[in-house]
Amino acid sequence: MTKGEREKSNADLEKVTDHVEEADSESLRKSVGAVLNFASKKEVKATNVKIAADDVHFLINELNLDKKEAENLLKQHNGDLLQVVKQLVDPSNN
Known part of the structure; x- marks a missing residue:
């Protein structure tokens, strides 16, 4: 070449x-x-979406989330605490 x-x-x-x-x-x-x-x-x-104050406090106290993050996650899951916890435990199961 x-x-x-x-x-x-x-x-x-x-x-x-x-x-x-x-x-x-x-x-x-x-x-x-x-x-x-x-x-x-x-x-x-x-x-x-309406969210329960107890659910926000649970996420803050038990999973060490800040208040805004806990509220956003609950809103994204239509206030369903169980769905939020499932997502946090296994994000691939979305």
């Missing part, structure tokens, strides 16, 4: 990797946007 062929080959390879990097970046941007959009919708939905 001559020096000119090597340079052309390297330039072609660079074009391909640039294209792949741009495609990956766009895909990543779309994925992150979808996750953030889903999370904000879930948060808005969760604000209308």
Whole structure:
């Protein structure tokens, strides 16, 4: 392979990797946007859920969560303490 062929080959390879990097970046941007959009919708939905003060205190005292985190988890699980504990014990079982 001559020096000119090597340079052309390297330039072609660079074009391909640039294209792949741009495609990956766009895909990543779309994925992150979808996750953030889903999370904000879930948060808005969760604000209308009533939660028991005893359940919040249980999560704070027994599982060492802070108050805001305990409240958010309960809201995300429609106030169901058992579901929150199950998620915390085994997150893969969502």
